[in-house]
Amino acid sequence: MPFATSMKDIIYYAIPVFALSLVVEILYFRYLKKHEHHYNTRDTVSSLSMGIGNVITGLVSKAVVFGALVLVYQVRLFDMNPGAWWYWVAIFFADDFSYYWFHRTSHMVRYFWASHVVHHSSQYYNLGTALRQTWTGNISGAFVFYLWMPFIGFDPVDVFIMQTASLIYQFWIHTEAVGKLPAFLEFIFNTPSHHRVHHGSDIKYLDRNHAGILIIWDRMFGTFKEEEGRPHYGITQNLESHNLLQIAFHEWRAILRDISKAPDLKSAIGYVFGPPGWSHDHSRQTSKQLKKSQH
Numbered sequence: 001m002p003f004a005t006s007m008k009d010i011i012y013y014a015i016p017v018f019a020l021s022l023v024v025e026i027l028y029f030r031y032l033k034k035h036e037h038h039y040n041t042r043d044t045v046s047s048l049s050m051g052i053g054n055v056i057t058g059l060v061s062k063a064v065v066f067g068a069l070v071l072v073y074q075v076r077l078f079d080m081n082p083g084a085w086w087y088w089v090a091i092f093f094a095d096d097f098s099y100y101w102f103h104r105t106s107h108m109v110r111y112f113w114a115s116h117v118v119h120h121s122s123q124y125y126n127l128g129t130a131l132r133q134t135w136t137g138n139i140s141g142a143f144v145f146y147l148w149m150p151f152i153g154f155d156p157v158d159v160f161i162m163q164t165a166s167l168i169y170q171f172w173i174h175t176e177a178v179g180k181l182p183a184f185l186e187f188i189f190n191t192p193s194h195h196r197v198h199h200g201s202d203i204k205y206l207d208r209n210h211a212g213i214l215i216i217w218d219r220m221f222g223t224f225k226e227e228e229g230r231p232h233y234g235i236t237q238n239l240e241s242h243n244l245l246q247i248a249f250h251e252w253r254a255i256l257r258d259i260s261k262a263p264d265l266k267s268a269i270g271y272v273f274g275p276p277g278w279s280h281d282h283s284r285q286t287s288k289q290l291k292k293s294q295h
Contacts, residue, residue, distance in 0.1 A: 010161070014168050021172070022127045028177055038176060044128040046242045050118060051131030053244065061138035062160075068143055069156035078153035091154050095146075095162035099212035102145035104223065107207045107287075113276045114251040115140050121247055123234040125199055130174035135248045166212045170195075180227070190215045193227045200231025201238075203294055206287040236277075236290070 029038040080087055106116035115134040122129045149159050173195040180186060180193045190211035198209040208225035209218050218224035239250060255272060258279075262268040267280035277286040285293070 010164050010168070014171075018127070018131065018171060025127050025175060025177055038124065038126055039128070040124055042242045043122055043124050044126075046244065046247060047122060047128040047132035049244055050135070050247060051133050053135050053248065054133035057135045058138065065138050065143040066156060066160060068147065069150045069159055072147050073150035073156050076151060076153045080153040080155075082155060082158060091149070091158055091162055093214075094149050094154065095159065095166060096212050096214050097217060098146050098149065099163075099166055100210050100217040100221075102142055103210040103212065104207075104221075105145070106142075107210065108275050109273055110251075110255065110276045110278065111272050112140070112142065114255060115142065117235060117251045117276075118247055120199060120235050121239045123232075123238055125174060125176055125196060125231075125233045127171065127174055129199075129233075130171045132247075136252070169213050174199075176230075186215075187219075188214060188216060194218075194224075196231055197225050197227050199233050201234045201236055202232050203287075203290050204228070205231050206236075206290065236287075 026039055082088075102112075103116075106112040115137040118134040119129075119132055122132055146159060146163070150156050170190070173190060173192045175192050176196065178192040181189075181191050185191065186193065190209070190213055194209045194211065194215050197205050198211075200206075200208075205225060208223055209215065210223055211218050215224065239247065241247065241250075258271040259268045262271055263280060270278055270280060275286040275288070277284050277289070
């Protein structure tokens with residue numbers, strides 16, 4: 001399947017479904033549930049605008065990423081057969097495993113958090129929030145977590161397709177309209193309940209449930225947390241702004257500000273590659289420190 005055709009088909013089918021689902025969710029909460037606190041007009045407009053910006057910046061950045069995948073593929077270890085049934089099973093698990101570690105690292109390393117924080121900056125949890133995406137994720141190097149896939153022989157086109165399929169799956173889990181699903185689904189898959197935990201700013205929910213499609217990675221690597229009551233959404237120090245440039249770049253600006261005030265090189269490196277909340281003078285707290293302070 002040619003790259004351009006395969007990607008266009010997926011996107012063309014997804015966009016109208018996203019738009020219709022968003023409208024249905026708004027109507028559901030406003031007129032059936034009579035709940036006004038699930039959506040805020042300015043917040044939703046900001047989220048949709050960030051999503052549009054992500055698409056625009058992706059026109060260039062995704063070409064660079066695809067080029068990197070193709071370059072690595074030239075020195076691949078194995079020639080795999082995309083026509084074999086096991087190939088698609090293997091690439092599914094490989095992509096989901098890669099996403100878990102990319103996502104987990106994005107919460108543990110400030111450099112990657114600077115891009116990912118955009119997605120967490122809304123204090124609302126709805127299908128609009130799903131579209132609040134970074135403008136800098138690709139160009140800041142998120143793709144490095146996937147380079148091992150073409151290196152062992154997965155076709156770069158197929159890697160891109162799996163990444164797109166994963167993002168499409170993750171759209172529907174950004175909702176409070178769906179409660180807990182049957183236990184066997186909750187045990188295996190990332191669900192709205194699991195992902196609500198991930199978006200919670202409550203200390204007990206910080207840095208939990210990094211799953212893409214499968215929640216099994218969180219269960220295996222000790223980052224799983226069951227939903228225990230409705231979370232408070234957003235980040236520990238919420239961004240009280242709907243300015244798109246502020247949403248997109250506020251953490252990058254904060255990093256530069258911290259570097260400029262760092263007393264030495266070690267501290268400067270810590271402000272870039274340490275965990276979010278790290279400071280050389282202990283004036284701020286990381287998520288681990290916040291959790292320890294609760295006990």
